[in-house]
Amino acid sequence: MTEAGGAGEVGRALERIGREDPRLSAFIEVWPERALADAGRAGGLPLAGLPFAVKGPTGIRSYAARRLIAAGGVPVGATSVPGPGTYWQTWGLGAHGPTVNPWRRDRTPGGSSAGSAAAVAADLVGLATGSDGAGSVRIPAAWCGVFGLKTTNGLLPSPDRTGLASAGVLTRSAAGAETYLRSVLDTYEPVPPALPxxxxxxxxxxxxxxxxxxxxxxxxxxxxxxxxxxxxxxxxxxxxxxxxxxxxxxxxxxxxxxxxxxxxxxxxxxxxxxxxxxxxxxxxxxxxxxxxxxxxxxxxxxxxxxxxxxxxxxxxxxxxxxxxxxxxxxxxxxxxxxxxxxxxxxxxxxxxxxxxxx
The missing domain is CATH 3.90.1300.10 (Amidase signature (AS) domain)
Structure with missing residues (x-):
């Protein structure tokens, strides 16, 4: 992807977010100026300006986000997570209210990686980071009809002292998750399966x-x-x-x-x-x-x-x-x-x- 292509892809993602997110409320913050500036500097890197979203207000500081940025990925915003006032975590609260499941407005997208799943399902971004302590990547992936991966516990750094939560990713397909792992791991070797x-x-x-x-x-x-x-x-x-x-x-x-x-x-x-x-x-x-x-x-x-x-x-x-x-x-x-x-x-x-x- 060329430098112009990276900036163009980021621009298209920002345009989709601006058009669709008032209805979906998948994001709590969007960073258009920073994203476009970063896209202009990402040429020549492996991800070459690939737009992605990060989970929640602290997602930009996560190990995975830092590795994606170092590989040329461009964070465009932070996605919704459960808000205050309820103990259940299978929902999200974005800047425009409760996060909507793109398939059924009357249903939750799941959580706690709620906005990440909704943003990928609605084609606002192709990749969004998540974390999974009890199913927080896999549940919203299932309910939004996208691919979700919980990595092996301890494979990537996690701030969770209990050891239950692992880094994860939500994408349109397993191929997108491979792009994620190639970027966040020091080495990644694909292993073709012997079928069946x-x-x-x-x-x-x-x-x-x-x-x-x-x-x-x-x-x-x-x-x-x-x-x-x-x-x-x-x-x-x-x-x-x-x-x-x-x-x-x-x-x-x-x-x-x-x-x-x-x-x-x-x-x-x-x-x-x-x-x-x-x-x-x-x-x-x-x-x-x-x-x-x-x-x-x-x-x-x-x-x-x-x-x-x-x-x-x-x-x-x-x-x-x-x-x-x-x-x-x-x-x-x-x-x-x-x-x-x-x-x-x-x-x-x-x-x-x-x-x-x-």
């Missing part, structure tokens, strides 16, 4: 109550992967213990003997699974996007936070839509440290899952 991949499919991880229509969308997506020769399902399942209390104990800074036992048992089960197969498939969330008044008693994190405790990399790939027009995500989980192979698996899955838009 042996995989285990678990509809509920042994404990979650999944919306029947969400389960049906994911089941059809898995069947398409099998029919396309992308995966070969192994006659095994993945039954874990519900990690809710263990996650809450770690987040709260204390851990009971029961919480430690849940974590140990789940780690043992996952270690045994990934010793036999490279891929685990599940729904990303047990429910579809809820309204702006909250999720009620549902835990949208039920199928994601197990892997924040265990540390495994996990991604959400668009799987399809429910009959009422809500996107559904398919979660792919790989062995710890297998972030590059996971992205290659995700690219193969995307190729076999052409999304039928409602």
């Amino acid at each position: 991949l042996p995989a285990v499919y678990s509809p509920d991880l042994g404990y979650a109550e999944v919306d029947p229509e969400v389960a049906a969308v994911v089941r059809r997506a898995v069947a398409r992967l099998v029919a396309a020769g992308v995966v070969r399902l192994v006659d095994r399942t993945c039954g874990l213990l519900d990690p809710r209390e263990a996650w809450q104990a770690v987040r709260g800074g204390s851990s009971s003997p029961g919480a430690k036992e849940v974590r140990r048992a789940n780690d043992t089960a996952l270690d045994a699974l990934f010793a036999r197969v490279p891929l685990l498939l599940t729904p990303t969330t047990p429910n579809r996007p809820h309204g702006h008044d909250g999720p009620g008693g549902l835990f949208s994190t039920a199928l994601t936070w197990a892997f924040n405790l265990s540390g495994h990399p996990a991604a959400s790939v668009p799987a399809g839509f429910t009959a009422d027009g809500c996107p559904v995500g398919l979660q792919l989980v790989a062995e710890r440290g297998a972030d590059a192979p996971l992205l290659a698996m995700a690219r193969a899955a995307e190729d076999a899952l052409p999304t039928v838009r409602p």
Whole structure:
């Protein structure tokens, strides 16, 4: 990309944000003057003026943002995160009010990387940073119909002292996430998968109550992967213990003997699974996007936070839509440290899952 091309791409992103964000409220701040100036200086660098967004008011200071900028990426603004006044995190509050799900204005985009997912889904930017402590990248990716990656815990620096939160990214596809990893890691080696991949499919991880229509969308997506020769399902399942209390104990800074036992048992089960197969498939969330008044008693994190405790990399790939027009995500989980192979698996899955838009 030429210097003029980088500035042009940034200008187009700013124009789209200016036109669409009053409706979506995906951003809390936009930086047009800085972005255009940075784009003019980005020529010759690997990202050459690629516009991207950062999560929340502190996102510009994150390790990932600094590496993206050093590679020639241009931050155009900070995206919305949950605002004050509620304990639930699957929503966002932008400069123009609650963040809107681009597919359903009456539904939340998920969170806490709410604005990042909405901005990518609405084509305001092609890449936005996120962080994932319980599903905060994967849930909004699933509910906005985009790709979301939670990296292996500890792969990238994180300010979270509990060790639960990992850096992540929201993009239109796994290829965009590869661009992210190439920029933020010192070395990145793609690992082409040998298809079909042996995989285990678990509809509920042994404990979650999944919306029947969400389960049906994911089941059809898995069947398409099998029919396309992308995966070969192994006659095994993945039954874990519900990690809710263990996650809450770690987040709260204390851990009971029961919480430690849940974590140990789940780690043992996952270690045994990934010793036999490279891929685990599940729904990303047990429910579809809820309204702006909250999720009620549902835990949208039920199928994601197990892997924040265990540390495994996990991604959400668009799987399809429910009959009422809500996107559904398919979660792919790989062995710890297998972030590059996971992205290659995700690219193969995307190729076999052409999304039928409602």
